Amino acid sequence: MATEVMRKLLAAMLCAAAAQALASGDYGPSYTLFKAYRAPDIALPRFQAGELGVIQPGMRRVYLYSAWRAMMLGPKAARSPGMEGGLARADGSAFGYGWSEPDETGAAPLISRLAKALRSDGDDPEVRKIAACPATAITHAVHTLDAAAARPDATPARLDAWIIAQQQVGAACQETQDARYRFGDAKPAQLTMPPALPDSEPAYWRQVREYQRAAWYFHAQRYAESAALFERIGATRGHPMQALGRYLALRADIRRAVAAAKDTDEARREQQASELEARGARILGDAALTPLHEATRALLRAMRFGLTPDSRLAELSRHLDSPRADPFIEDRLGDWALLMDGHHPATLRGKHDFVDWIETVRECAGKDDCAAPGAHALERWRKTAARPWLVATLMLSQAIPADVERAALAIGPDYPAWVTARYQLARLARLAGRADATRTLADEALRRALSPATRNLFREERFAAATSVRDAGRFLLRTNIDYGERGVVQEDALNDDGLRWLNDRLAVADLIELAGDTALPVDLRARVAGAAWMRAALLGNAGDGKRAATLLAELVPAMAPGLARYQRAPSSDEARHAMLVESMRFGLAAQLTMYAGPVKAMAPDDVTASGWCSFRPAPDGARAFAWRLPAPPSAGDSAARQREQGGLQALKTATGTVGDDVLEWVARQPADPELPWLLHVVVASTRGGCLDGDAKQLSKKAHGVLHKRWPGNEWARKTPYFY
Known part of the structure; x- marks a missing residue:
């Protein structure tokens, strides 16, 4: 029975391992309605393979890196096999961007058993604290309860004691959550640790209690005590939780080191990281712990992320510097992008061309003046002849030099950035007063199969260069890419x-x-x-x-x-x-x-x-x-x-214009049967919206006329107030 419990628990932990890789996403949809500004509206497998649409300067680094890599490799190499789903993991969408709906049914057996033990209601907040721990911990607790209840020495008293101790573990989890939002004079909750069982109790019950105490220490952020207990559990043969002991001890020590990282000098943090990696390597070298190997790798990456971010970022940057290397292995791109969010990239820009390219493009996001990054992109292209820099020059310029235009026109239609280049050429031609060239470029692109956001951009340019009212009307409508299904063209x-x-x-x-x-x-x-x-x-x-x-x-x-x-x-x-x-x-x-x-x-x-x-x-x-x-x-x-x-x-506003008209109409056509309704409309319209300075006087006058002339009318009854 214990082996079956462990099998189910390890399976649950493996499902959660990916989330520990720290590559969760942090953005929602594009902040504009018609442009794929922060993220592509192209399916990520296709974007990863080089279908880039129109690259935007506001895109997150994971997308800009993917675009840079596709441009460096070209159309065939960009479609390398064996990397399926990599970008979805890197941007966090594969994990729901770090968000998951709570499973309200998973903890039901625990809540029901605890309510029975406490003779309370299942909706009691104290009872529901048992469900406050992470989902994998809840899964483990439910399986442990099932295994314990099936034992021949299980008694109501022992099961009650176990469930109450589990509620104390849940209370520690709840306090950790509450502490994030506590402010002012609010005091932390007083936590009670599950007591150790006496030696007179059978070994199984003492050992599962020992595990609960170790978990309580962990969630109460007493990591040293937690690590010591988990280490002992891992070293105890026959312990029902032995397989988890070393892994959870490592997790507790990693959490302790990361929590103290800001007060620890860099040399000591590097030493700690080496020691923790050595312990992780021993787990990875133990075939008996194979089900925990993936979770251990994710844990070690999370450790490096939090404990030694500078050296980890440098290591990841060296790996990503080669476009032919797999950027998605161990979610290197996702971790790199998150680390970059908290670091100033100046040093890395001088060492890695891809970092310089990404940051140059991003410098223009939301800025009015992009002259400096545009000049830098042009300088880099003229020095290296690298096409990513040519594309950046096109993106960031307001005028196009002759050599840049010749090079851009030479880009073939199978090149990943062809669409971006054609769009920028159309834009720059319009700025140069060559509307005919804009129309030609836009019309050519719009004959291709394009994503909705990409079509919108070309339609914008074609609309701006229209030759007549009817011609402009052909390109007037766009697809709202934040509405409905992504990828569906609905120009309305x-x-x-x-x-x-x-x-x-x-x-x-x-x-x-x-x-x-x-x-x-x-x-x-x-x-x-x-x-x-x-x-x-x-x-x-x-x-x-x-x-x-x-x-x-x-x-x-x-x-x-x-x-x-x-x-x-x-x-x-x-x-x-x-x-x-x-x-x-x-x-x-x-x-x-x-x-x-x-x-x-x-x-x-x-x-x-x-x-x-x-x-x-x-x-x-x-x-x-x-x-x-x-x-x-x-x-x-x-x-x-x-x-x-x-x-x-x-x-005046519509309200003012209609109000003045209706009051004049009262004098001119006092028998018009629609007048009571119209006066009601005038008063109702002054309640809010676009109003003139005399709206209050207008409202009062219309209200007075309505109630004086038609006091018993239904519209007078519906107009008890003026505004």
Whole structure:
């Protein structure tokens, strides 16, 4: 029975061994919606094999190293066999980025048995402390309980004593967790160590108690006592936990050394590391402990990581310096990347070209001025002729020297960084005023199978270089790579460049032309037509307003009656009122947002005056770098747009405009049956959102008119307050 318990425990420990390699990930998805900025949106096995998409300066070091390695090896060598899953281990995704959902069922036998022993409830916090230790410890405890309960000398009293001692071990685990978040005057919990059993008890029960005491010492961070007890367990023949003793003693001593590392000089830490590695080597040399060998290797790597990080980082850097070496063996790349996060790389940059390349690229992440790293990349390329430096030069430059452009154009389509090079060439051509070259490069790339984020980047460049409103419309939509399944192209979202173009750079006639493009999704066409109609009515532009209304009626038949009312209006004021009411009823906006959803009638209670905030354009913050958006295209009638913007920018917010209109309508058409609802909408709209300085007065006035004119109306009852 003891052998079976040990077999199950060792299997559980092997499942956890990888997590001890310290290569857990530390980032979530890309912080932008449309760019794979910190991590590729390409499946990691393909990225590892050289399908790089467009390399980004904000990518984590594990991805930039993989890109550097692929570029150094070229297309065939980058696909070396035998390294499957390496990058997923290095970036932590293979381990859930260090996060795992707690197994609430695993500890159930312990909780149930303890509640019975204490005559308590299973939800009692003191009872549930027994489940506070790591999952492998819980697994071990459950198997030990099963083995103990099956023994012929098991009695209720002995099992109760064991389970209560296990709860004391769990309390030590809980205190370790609580200490991380304790602040102020909060005091640590008073822990009670499981007592040793008297010699009169059978050896088995005394030995499993000895193991519990050693575990308690460990979780209470009394590592010296823990190591001594585990060492004795490992040296005791016939002990039910003998196979674990030496490994757990080594773990306790490693934990003690790492905990004191900041107060220990480097020479002493190196000596400790050598001694601990020698002990680990003896475990690795013992065939009887083969099930623990992988866990021991991971433990020793974790020791070097925490105890001698400088020498470990130097060792890993030497290994990774050769692109032909396996970077994933023993998770060297993952450990290297984590160590680099806590170190200044200046010394290593001078020793290892790959470190210099990675840090040069990363210097530009989030910076406005990349002149210095760009100049360094150019200098390194001209000195070494290495293609990674050519690619870095392209990434970090705002202008392209002739020799760089010739070399970039010579890169073949099978080279791992071909896509990155073509994208940067398109960007740099646009910056140089060669929009025709940008269009040619982008169109060529977009004929290939590309990841969604990569397509987005080329569509950005092609959009910026558009020759007309219809041409720009072809490249307007993007895939939100943080939404839905990764790798699925679903071009249905507007990025900021598209929104600024639609909202700030197009005249009403341009919007109508775009809405008439049958190549665009119907919902987007309807939203664009709605924006054109609203702007035309606000400006008193009857001709374009009627054109937009006719198109909108075709796209949204449910709006046809209201649009006909607008077209029959005898004056521009009545036409504007009809537009304001109908646009609110169908949730239209004069300004587009990220997604163009279907246009349909809203429930009357949900209607608000929120069709625009302000028509004043935001400052042009576009930057000319690959990880920032290019400026919107110049396609469209700029003279007409400027004239219209002057009128639109003088308007109040939608809430203010609708409120003033409705109050005027009360005086002009007091019998309109929609007025109580419209006054309710005005008051509700002043509750929040984009408001003018007189919003409070507007809210109070609309509230007063509603309750004075229609005191018993349902909309008056739904409007008890003003804001």
